[in-house]
Amino acid sequence: xxxxxxxxxxxxxxxxxxxxxxxxxxxxxxxxxxxxxxxxxxxxxxxxxxxxxxxxxxxxxxxxxxxxxxxxxxxxxxxxxxxxxx
Numbered sequence: 686x687x688x689x690x691x692x693x694x695x696x697x698x699x700x701x702x703x704x705x706x707x708x709x710x711x712x713x714x715x716x717x718x719x720x721x722x723x724x725x726x727x728x729x730x731x732x733x734x735x736x737x738x739x740x741x742x743x744x745x746x747x748x749x750x751x752x753x754x755x756x757x758x759x760x761x762x763x764x765x766x767x768x769x770x771x
Contacts, residue, residue: 697746703754704736707761724765731764732757 708729715725735757738744746756 697753700739700753704732708732728765731761735760
């Protein structure tokens, strides 16, 4: 089943759009005071770090995860601590 639903090679091409959407989401959460502005900035900065890791081939994509978004979340969460997207 994993082989059937795994679309990671295609998803990886969308990493920049996924990160851009996650940054917009973090910004909105900050504007709505769901996150503090500091928390939103930490998430945005950490997403920039993940993007750099992807672009310099330092990012490990776990094929056991559903897609590139889940791989980005799995890397992001340890960087941002308790207010990760998980």
